[in-house]
Structure formats: C-alpha cells, structure tokens
Amino acid sequence: GNSVTQMEGPVTLSEEAFLTINCTYTATGYPSLFWYVQYPGEGLQLLLKATKADDKGSNKGFEATYRKETTSFHLEKGSVQVSDSAVYFCAPRNTDKLIFGTGTRLQVFP
Amino acid sequence: DAGVIQSPRHEVTEMGQEVTLRCKPISGHNSLFWYRQTMMRGLELLIYFNNNVPIDDSGMPEDRFSAKMPNASFSTLKIQPSEPRDSAVYFCASSLEWGAGEAFFGQGTRLTVV
Numbered sequence: 001g002n003s004v005t006q007m008e009g010p011v012t013l014s015e016e017a018f019l020t021i022n023c024t025y026t027a028t029g030y031p032s033l034f035w036y037v038q039y040p041g042e043g044l045q046l047l048l049k050a051t052k053a054d055d056k057g058s059n060k061g062f063e064a065t066y067r068k069e070t071t072s073f074h075l076e077k078g079s080v081q082v083s084d085s086a087v088y089f090c091a092p093r094n095t096d097k098l099i100f101g102t103g104t105r106l107q108v109f110p
Numbered sequence: 111d112a113g114v115i116q117s118p119r120h121e122v123t124e125m126g127q128e129v130t131l132r133c134k135p136i137s138g139h140n141s142l143f144w145y146r147q148t149m150m151r152g153l154e155l156l157i158y159f160n161n162n163v164p165i166d167d168s169g170m171p172e173d174r175f176s177a178k179m180p181n182a183s184f185s186t187l188k189i190q191p192s193e194p195r196d197s198a199v200y201f202c203a204s205s206l207e208w209g210a211g212e213a214f215f216g217q218g219t220r221l222t223v224v
Contacts, residue, residue: 046213
C-alpha cells in the first residue's frame, strides 16, 4: 500500500523566511499527490495537488512539484506569514485508501 | 453545499457509555472516510466506504468500534463501550472520485471519555 514520510516538526520560522517541508512517498503506479493543511481547531483542507510527473501544484504562495524519479513532493513557500502557522500533511493517492503522513507543524513568529 | 457535516462537535461521556458520532457527506460524493487524530498516533484511517459499502475496516482498533452507512447521505461511527483511551478528535471526509480525488473534511468531533 501507499506510505509517506514527512520531515519531523515543529518547523519554526520568522515571518518572511523561506519554507521547505520535505515529503517522500511509496506507491504503486502513478498516484496523485496532495498537500493538506490543518489550522487549529479545524479539519484538514486541500492546499494543492499534482496529478502527474513534473506537474507543479500551487496555491496561496505555496508550491510543490511532482518528482517521480525521487518519489518526492516537497512543499515550498518563498515568504511565510504568521497566518501560515498550521499543520501540513502530505498524501499520495492512487487507490481507494487515503493515507496521510504524520504531519509537520509550522510555527511562524513575527 | 455546506460541506461535510459532523455532529456533535464536542462529546464528553463516562467510561462504559455508548457514543455515536454522525457524518453527512457532501451530496454526490461516493466515498466516505472515518479518521481518528491524536497527538501520539497522528491521523489514523479507521474505515472507508464506497457507494455505502464498507471497503476496508482494518484500521478499526477493536470490536468496540463499528461504523455504518445506511444511505448515501449519512454515516455513523459507534463506540460501545467507550474507554478513556478513545479520547481523540474523529474526522469524517468524503470524496467524489474513486482512487484519485481530493477529500473534503468535516470539522471533527472532539470526544472525551472520562
């Protein structure tokens, strides 16, 4: 089955710093890849996705590129804001199951 | 659409009592997932349905847990009897596309068993 490994958190940054959260996955075939974000007290919501190799998903200044050769889908943002503080989850999906990584907590300080 | 609706938002119950969590998926979605989130174990998939049929319940921790989906617009997760270690946030999510689509999550039910 699918599995995903995310970098350990928390990631602590100052406002306007550059963000990278690493994600690598194992999956059969060619999964779609997702990043979800969870703000305090809420459910997960889709941040961005990519459905095939070399696709770049982007939303709200966040980007991630589907790297088939390295089975990775790293999340990046050039300049984080305090409002980006949340937990970020990477998820591959090509079967009926939807499995998430452990999540990476991001804390941004002014 | 109002999104995935879960009820109640918060539940406090005594050990040994029966607890029923409810979920209304987004209309037209044909896949439904139940997850449990704790600090220790992260986000665990408990069970999922496709077209109201349970497909995989291997994540259900014990026989005390059961889930049903009697129709396309309603699902329940029941714990009987409840134990303190069941305390967690339980999420329901639904998806339109089988196998590759994004999932939409409810706000969750925070369960505390004392």
